[in-house]
Amino acid sequence: MDPVIIVGAGPVGLTLALALARQEVPSVVLDEGPGKEEARPARTAVLFEDTAALLARLTGADLAAHGVRWTGWRSLRRKQVVSEIAFAEDEPAPLHIAQHVITGLLRAAAAGEPLVEIATDSRLDSIEQEPSGVTAHTRGPKGTWWRGSYLVGCDGTRSTVRKLQDIRFPGRTAVERHAVAALRTELPWEGEALLHRSPPWRSSGPFAGEVTARPLPDGVWRLDWLLPPGKDLVTPELLVTRVRETLAGWTDGSTPPYDLLDTGVHTVHHRLARRWRDGRVFLAGDAAHLLGALGTQGLDEGLRDADNLSWKLAPAWHHGPHERLLDSYQAERRAAVAARLRAADQALPALRGGGGLRHLVPVKARNQDALLADGHLGRGTLGAPGAYTGSPLTPRHLEGEISVDTPRGAPVADVRVTAEDGSLVRLRDRLGHGALLVVLVAPGTGVWDRKHWVSAGVMPRLAAAVTALPHPAELLVAENYPGAPAHSVLLVRPDGHLVTALSGVRPADLYTAAEATVGGPVEEGAEGAEGAEGAQAQAGVR
DSSP, X not given: OOOEEEXXXXXXXXXXXXXXXXXXXXXXXXXXXXXXXXXXXXXXXXXXXXXXXXXXXXHOOOGGGTSEEOSEEEEEETTEEEEXXXXXXXXXXXXXXXXXXXXXXXXXXXXXXXXXXEEOSOEEEEEEEETTEEEEEEESXXXXXXXXXXXXXXXXXXXXXXXHTTOOOOEEEEEXXXXXXXXXXXXXXXXXXXXXXXXXXXOOSSOOSEEEEEEETTTEEEEEEEEOSXXXXXXXXXXXXXXXXXXXXXXXXXXXXXXXXXXXXXXXEEEEOSOSEETTEEEOGGGTEEOOXXXXXXXXXXXXXXXXXXXXHHHHXXXXXXXXXXXXXXXXXXXXXXXXHHHHHHHHHHHHOSSTHHHHSOOOHHHXXXXXXXXXXXXXXXXXXXXXXXXXXXXXXXXXXXXXXXXXXXBOOOOEXXXXXXXXXXXXXXXXXSOEEEEXXXXXXXXXXXXXXXXXXXXXXXXXXXXXXXXXXXXXXXXXXXXXXXXXEEEEOTTSBXXXXXXXXXXXXXXXXXXXXTTOOSSOOHHHHHHHHHHHHHTTOO
């Protein structure tokens, strides 16, 4: 079987390659550059709990050692503190990290992975599809033909893959613009991120009344000033003046010493590709969507694209195409990103002025700050990870289904679980291998050695039901799970989204849910009924 061709060696493309390798799928990554990343301190990303955990699994690195986990979040308006949020040591907090550092960690991991080949100086210029695979041609010093089973365009905003497939990319241009500076200095909020709206000091030049400050390692901060609509030129002199004014305003009138490391202007566009799949060709990351207004993070969503697509390509690569499973990538991810874009577009008039929604839905200043905090902190409609509630993989008619604190289709809570080898691990540590996870909630098991309860109670029946599932699955046991009663059973997808929660061991329901999750019949038919009966028989249920 030919490898998966991945076009683009940025964070999304490399993440996809490593995620496929963990599921024994080879890939070749076409990198149009020389294979080295330019260090740009002002080009950073904020990663949330699920995406930071994904990168940690794939790279084996302690990401917190390469970035800064915020200790808190502070919102100010003029001279007044509007809100403060403190993150406890064991509480998930956003991780701020330079993008070239992320890429470097991924490249190092890929270099040690025999199933990943990176072809540098390879610029794509043509794609040909056939029923059995994809052929791609690259030009440059190493120009050649590449044969693959599938091809994924992770090649950014100006995606060649998207253009070659004639996929439209409609949306809005220059939704927001920000002047950006990375500098080393001391600020009063060590480890905290800050959003300051309508600061009291005088604005110089083409700057609007909003600035954010986000910490990086080694005393470095990234500062972003919102620019008003238009194309006013931000000169180096104006930016340096604004840096000095801002630092002086935050430190009681005197500008502290600082070392300016990097500057730039970041323009935010909102665009969404019409199609994310064209036969054996897929789009992911900035090739498929652009977002970033109101603090939302485009890279964060691109990493979720890679996580979602990898576990669906793997069974298709190993066992042959499964159209329903592959189609679900576009259905789930495009809907999730579209919902975030829609939320941002609806909030923009109220938060940035310009009439429209502002006159229809009055928004108080405090509510505005809460909305902006949601985008920066990965919460609410602007920032929370998407839930695949309308997924074509959603199971139907489960008699034993119950509600827990995690909605169906949302990312699961990262509770501690006991694995089959008896080790205590985090639930997210078991993700990414392509297997479904079946979690039994059994209070009290944590105080006993696994050998004492693995053959007791409902465990034998559940173990037999898991063995009979139509897709590889791992059985885990948790002391508790938010909102789940004792002896409930959770089915979790390979990318960490909840399929269903069941009241007790129900082999037929578990089989039906697992079958739907991997693209089988959603409505139970002859095949599903036969499989469910087999699961019941193996579990000793009649």
